[in-house]
Amino acid sequence: MPVINVPFRLIFAYNPQAKTDITDPTVLFLERRTVMRFTVGRTF
Numbered sequence: 433m434p435v436i437n438v439p440f441r442l443i444f445a446y447n448p449q450a451k452t453d454i455t456d457p458t459v460l461f462l463e464r465r466t467v468m469r470f471t472v473g474r475t476f
Contacts (some may be wrong), residue, residue, distance in 0.1 A: 434457070439443045439472060439473050439474060440467075440470065440471065440472045440473065441467075441469075441470070441471045441473070442444075442470055443469040443470075443471065444466070444467070444468050444469075445466065445467040445468075445469075446465065447463065447464070447465055447467075448462040448465075448467050449464070450464060450465040452465060
């Protein structure tokens with residue numbers, strides 16, 4: 433992970449094994465296949 437001297441992060445996640453089949457009776461809840469998150473932190 434590259435280090436940049438700014439107090440925010442942009443995170444992208446991909447889950448190829450996400451449970452997205454609504455007709456499957458073993459699936460308790462649906463999962464997202466991709467997620468994009470933006471976080472702001474504190475500097476030291």
